[in-house]
Amino acid sequence: MAEVIAICNQKGGVGKTTTAINLSAALAAAEKRTLLIDLDAQGNATTGMGIDKHHVAGSIYNVIIDEADLSTLRLDTELPFLKMLPSSPSLVGAEVELVSLVSRETRLKQRLDGIRNEFDYIIIDCPPSLGLLTLNALVAADSVLIPVQCEYYAMEGIADLQRTIALVKGRLNPGLATKGIILTMFDSRNNLSHQVQNEMRNHFKNAVFQVVIPRNVRLSEAPSYGKPILLYDVESKGAQSYFDLAKEILSSAAQQ
Numbered sequence: 079m080a081e082v083i084a085i086c087n088q089k090g091g092v093g094k095t096t097t098a099i100n101l102s103a104a105l106a107a108a109e110k111r112t113l114l115i116d117l118d119a120q121g122n123a124t125t126g127m128g129i130d131k132h133h134v135a136g137s138i139y140n141v142i143i144d145e146a147d148l149s150t151l152r153l154d155t156e157l158p159f160l161k162m163l164p165s166s167p168s169l170v171g172a173e174v175e176l177v178s179l180v181s182r183e184t185r186l187k188q189r190l191d192g193i194r195n196e197f198d199y200i201i202i203d204c205p206p207s208l209g210l211l212t213l214n215a216l217v218a219a220d221s222v223l224i225p226v227q228c229e230y231y232a233m234e235g236i237a238d239l240q241r242t243i244a245l246v247k248g249r250l251n252p253g254l255a256t257k258g259i260i261l262t263m264f265d266s267r268n269n270l271s272h273q274v275q276n277e278m279r280n281h282f283k284n285a286v287f288q289v290v291i292p293r294n295v296r297l298s299e300a301p302s303y304g305k306p307i308l309l310y311d312v313e314s315k316g317a318q319s320y321f322d323l324a325k326e327i328l329s330s331a332a333q334q
Contacts, residue, residue: 080113080197081331082190083257084219089235090206092227093262093291095122096301097323098203100316101223103306104324106160110198113152116165117186117211119172123203124164127155128304137166142185142214143175148193156309161197169211176210183210183250187218208242216246221257226278228264228271228290233278256285260323264290289322 085098095118102114116123117138121131131137134153140146141163152161176182190200202215216222222243226232236259247254259282265271279286291297297316300307307317 080194080200082200082219084202084215085223086204088208093225097225099126099306100320102201103308104320105199106157113161113197113200115163115202118205119169121165126301129164134164137164139168141189148189173209183217186214190218217250221255223257224259225262228274232274259286262291263293265293291319
């Protein structure tokens with residue numbers, strides 16, 4: 079049965095979508111059946127996988143709002159073990175529409191429960207906010223992976239996210255765990271990056287993954303070509319770092 083991982087941080091620009099795309103691709107490269115869900119109305123994970131969000135037959139919006147069959151809307155990708163459930167512009171209004179719907183917090187979970195046996199991992203790219211869409215992801219998830227940028231104010235917002243996770247765990251999803259914190263956009267030439275890394279490891283201890291994601295030009299270029307980094311430049315430092323992240327996750331799963 080799939081492990082559902084929500085990639086979440088209410089701050090934008092921290093490498094959330096980059097992590098969702100490239101972790102999913104790395105897991106798929108390890109022949110783990112993986113589904114990537116783009117739950118962000120901006121649709122960056124969708125376009126980053128080479129899919130035109132304006133011309134999809136259906137999207138995560140239809141799954142959550144219309145209760146459409148997820149199995150009929152997921153798309154193939156260039157990687158045999160990776161499927162994609164895209165976003166679309168319709169998702170912009172989903173937060174408002176969810177307010178009046180029955181079981182508004184559990185609609186994604188209900189849809190995912192029917193297909194969990196078909197995958198090893200389901201990765202959800204959450205919006206950069208703590209609204210109803212993110213709440214749906216947290217209720218559906220087994221764990222939360224938090225990307226944190228190695229820059230000033232890196233820890234800002236983590237406390238708010240942790241409170242939200244605790245509330246969801248206490249009221250809606252008792253099994254929800256924190257998968258870990260992944261440090262992104264690390265610049266080895268920058269003293270601040272090293273300072274942030276040290277502070278995060280001192281404060282959050284083993285909750286921080288050993289691998290760090292470097293600031294990497296090839297990693298930044300890949301989305302404009304509609305490809306995960308391993309299909310764009312497999313030998314880049316960015317690609318290797320996401321392979322290492324996938325190895326850490328697979329290793330921890332094997333030990334459980």
